[in-house]
Amino acid sequence: MLRRRAVAVAALVLLAVGRASAHGGSLAEGVREPLTIPTWLFLSTGGAAVGASFLLASFVTDRSLIDAIHDWRRSVPVPARRILVGILRALGVAGLAVVFVAGYLGPEEPRANAAILLVWVGWWAGLSMSAYLLGNSWAVLNPWRTIADLLPSLDLPYPDRLGAWPSVLGLLGLVFLEVVSPLAENASLLATTVLAYSVVTLAGAVLVGPETWFGKVDPPARVFRYYGRVAPIAADEDGLRVRLPGTALSERRLVDGRDEVAFVVALLWVTTFDGFVATPAWADVARPLVSAGLPPLATYLFGMLVGFALFSSLYFFAADLAHRSADTFLTPAALAERFAPPLLAIVAGYHVAHYLDYFLGLSPALAEALAAPLATREAILTLPIPGWFGGFSLASIIVGHLLAIWVAHAAAYDLFPGRLQAIRSQYPFIAVMVVYTMTSLWVISQPDAALPYL
Amino acid sequence: MSEHDDYHVPPTESVYECEYCERPFAREELRALHRGLEHASALDDEEVEQFRDAHGGEDESLRLFRLKALAVLVVLYFTLLMIYAVV
Numbered sequence: 001m002l003r004r005r006a007v008a009v010a011a012l013v014l015l016a017v018g019r020a021s022a023h024g025g026s027l028a029e030g031v032r033e034p035l036t037i038p039t040w041l042f043l044s045t046g047g048a049a050v051g052a053s054f055l056l057a058s059f060v061t062d063r064s065l066i067d068a069i070h071d072w073r074r075s076v077p078v079p080a081r082r083i084l085v086g087i088l089r090a091l092g093v094a095g096l097a098v099v100f101v102a103g104y105l106g107p108e109e110p111r112a113n114a115a116i117l118l119v120w121v122g123w124w125a126g127l128s129m130s131a132y133l134l135g136n137s138w139a140v141l142n143p144w145r146t147i148a149d150l151l152p153s154l155d156l157p158y159p160d161r162l163g164a165w166p167s168v169l170g171l172l173g174l175v176f177l178e179v180v181s182p183l184a185e186n187a188s189l190l191a192t193t194v195l196a197y198s199v200v201t202l203a204g205a206v207l208v209g210p211e212t213w214f215g216k217v218d219p220p221a222r223v224f225r226y227y228g229r230v231a232p233i234a235a236d237e238d239g240l241r242v243r244l245p246g247t248a249l250s251e252r253r254l255v256d257g258r259d260e261v262a263f264v265v266a267l268l269w270v271t272t273f274d275g276f277v278a279t280p281a282w283a284d285v286a287r288p289l290v291s292a293g294l295p296p297l298a299t300y301l302f303g304m305l306v307g308f309a310l311f312s313s314l315y316f317f318a319a320d321l322a323h324r325s326a327d328t329f330l331t332p333a334a335l336a337e338r339f340a341p342p343l344l345a346i347v348a349g350y351h352v353a354h355y356l357d358y359f360l361g362l363s364p365a366l367a368e369a370l371a372a373p374l375a376t377r378e379a380i381l382t383l384p385i386p387g388w389f390g391g392f393s394l395a396s397i398i399v400g401h402l403l404a405i406w407v408a409h410a411a412a413y414d415l416f417p418g419r420l421q422a423i424r425s426q427y428p429f430i431a432v433m434v435v436y437t438m439t440s441l442w443v444i445s446q447p448d449a450a451l452p453y454l
Numbered sequence: 455m456s457e458h459d460d461y462h463v464p465p466t467e468s469v470y471e472c473e474y475c476e477r478p479f480a481r482e483e484l485r486a487l488h489r490g491l492e493h494a495s496a497l498d499d500e501e502v503e504q505f506r507d508a509h510g511g512e513d514e515s516l517r518l519f520r521l522k523a524l525a526v527l528v529v530l531y532f533t534l535l536m537i538y539a540v541v
Contacts, residue, residue, distance in 0.1 A: 041541055048530055055523045061516060063491070329469070329478045334460035417479070417488035420515055 092141035103191025114369035125355035132348040136228025148205035163259035170219035249341040279446035296453035318428035326425030342404040349400015483508040
């Protein structure tokens with residue numbers, strides 16, 4: 001039996017790796033093997049693991065221990081900070097220039113094109129990973145921020161009631177574009193998209209000022225900022241501040257207002273949607289809709305919005321339930337804010353599972369392409385990833401969940417005076433996490449299908 | 455959103471308000487616990503006594519909760535073990 005189980009685990013591992021070939025990863029070869037255990041068992045095991053880790057966390061009721069873990073921090077001064085920041089900013093702008101030059105003039109083969117490799121392998125996979133594993137460097141690297149700071153600004157007032165909603169729409173819009181268009185294969189299309197994004201971003205920054213634009217509206221800046229909150233390192237006035245990974249997520253006011261909660265849920269949803277569209281189930285949903293006369297693009301948009309509505313209503317429903325189960329006068333909205341940051345740890349875990357082997361496999365190609373952006377190549381240099389390496393993918397999903405459960409636990413203890421009350425407040429949110437986990441595992445367990453109608 | 459907007463007390467509910475920070479609580483023990491945790495240095499003897507009582511009462515129910523949680527964990531573990539043995 002043990003051996004059989006080992007085979008089952010290995011299959012899960014392979015599946016987790018296989019999914020890495022989704023979209024951005026349409027460059028990489030996926031490994032896909034059928035599950036050796038029934039899907040329902042695979043899903044229940046995943047769900048049970050999340051539930052069990054909540055029960056284990058609930059044994060920790062010592063407030064001083066939780067506080068000690070979450071209050072631990074060290075400051076590290078950074079020498080020659082201004083020079084370092086200047087170098088990083090210049091690197092960011094140089095990267096943007098590479099995307100334009102290689103995008104329009106570079107080789108057509110996607111895996112030899114520096115623009116495609118830099119955007120998908122370097123930025124979307126690599127820099128995102130560094131953002132939640134180490135710290136958010138995009139705040140400094142962001143070339144649009146560097147350019148916008150040099151431009152004059154009209155500093156028009158930004159309407160407060162818009163809040164983070166434009167960035168929620170922007171995130172959904174950008175991921176929609178990534179799913180439905182060949183942005184990972186067609187370099188000049190990618191460069192044109194980046195150009196369009198640059199025009200919108202710089203115009204916006206000039207209108208309302210870079211601080212407001214990148215603080216409220218710009219979706220990538222918000223994604224990286226949120227990823228950075230999972231990370232152990234953060235920048236402050238004196239230098240760098242080091243904390244234990246994820247412990248910053250339990251802080252008050254990290255996510256403020258329904259709009260910012262919606263952004264966190266949207267980030268979780270788009271990670272799922274990206275894989276969902278490559279499942280046969282999506283093809284089964286899309287076909288009847290398209291034959292009924294809905295245009296294919298509208299079908300994808302419809303699928304994306306319905307899924308987002310489901311994910312967010314489920315989350316806000318959980319906040320309502322928690323309001324009751326905790327016996328508190330705190331509003332459901334306040335609870336929704338406090339329990340949203342843990343979801344970021346889950347998102348980070350899935351991101352590693354999707355992109356780690358993709359990033360490592362193609363990073364030699366990226367380095368080679370950056371060394372000579374316009375050269376055409378016969379052979380693409382890739383790093384062969386051994387099968388056992390997929391274990392890291394599965395482990396990262398588990399670690400993400402464990403971290404999320406711990407952070408929710410710490411937030412509940414910070415919020416409620418009663419220890420049992422703090423445990424009860426988490427029930428609905430844990431149930432939601434179980435549902436999210438099982439959804440993602442289900443997506444992972446599905447065979448890879450070509451995206452219908454694209 | 456300020457800290458104050460986070461609370462909403464329905465007019466029909468009985469409410470126990472903290473005398474130090476005006477936070478509302480649904481039960482007297484929760485207020486006693488809150489006072490002990492957040493305003494420990496300001497409390498008089500009676501409030502300290504109330505905190506001790508509430509804390510002790512909670513220990514009792516926590517013990518019971520832990521037993522139940524342990525039972526659920528054991529059941530979960532063996533159920534999965536059985537299923538994996540059969541499937």
